[in-house]
Amino acid sequence: RRKFILAEVLWPLVVLIGPMWLISLQGHQPAPPLGGDPAVAFSTQPTIIPVTLAAPATGDPGDSTPPASETEVEAKHPEPAPRVPLPPGAEPATLLGALFLSAYITLCLLRDEVPDRMLGLRTIATRRGRAGATTLVVALMVAAVTLTSWGAAHAEWHWLAPPLVAFTAMGVLLLLAQRMDDHAVTALWLGHAAAALVIVTTTA
Incomplete structure (x- = not known):
């Protein structure tokens, strides 16, 4: 049983961002009719x-x-049927979800660092240590706050989303500093749920 280093970062990006890009490309390139050029x-x-x-x-x-x-x-040849475009804030919101999911998985690996090390599992927490995993969480939280602030500045969602994400990031980092990893996972989950509710209900 092995885990790839940084797979907790790449997997959420592939799962969440990949389908969004495919949907966007399909919206701009409609398929031709069967048997037609x-x-x-x-x-x-x-x-x-x-x-x-x-x-x-x-x-x-x-x-x-x-x-x-x-x-x-x-x-004239008939024009192709128009496709329904994605909402304006769908793509940045999906990227924000990928950042939160990566941070959530990294926090879970931090929480399970000791048993994973005893089992010989290779994770970012067991290979890079607590400092390396915490640095990754900090980078993900900074990126999430920056993206949420950018989205609010461009009227993608309500201005209440950036403070929710910022307070969530500060709470998670404070709990990590006190080695309360279980509470950090819970705080991130609750903060993400609140921010997602605001974004989903206010995305144009």
Whole structure:
């Protein structure tokens, strides 16, 4: 049984950010119809179609129907159906969730450092020590506070989110300094839940 070093950081990024990028790319690149050429099916260039027009006959023997004339009608290919875009704050909110999830997993590894070391598990806490894992938590918390402040400044969500995340970060770091790892995990979970509620209910 082994754990990859820093897997607790890469896994949340892949799980949360990967699907968001895929959804964004699909929203900007709609799929062509079955059996159709994307370059032709969604082309905006007009196509010239020759159409034969003839005046209708009146049924009068003396009436001379003018000869049929060929004209050109300009037709355009149908436009693709528009896709529903993502909400403006969806991508930064997903990145914020990835940062919190990484911090949460790192805190759990800090809490379980002693039993993991006894079992020979390779985690960031057992390989880099408590100082290395704590440094990672500090970096994740700083990034979370910065991203939340940026989102509020750009009107992505309510201004109440940055102070919630900042107070959560300060509480977690204070509990870590006192080696109260169990309480630090709980504080992070509660703070993340409160900030997520504010962001979800106020995202445009």
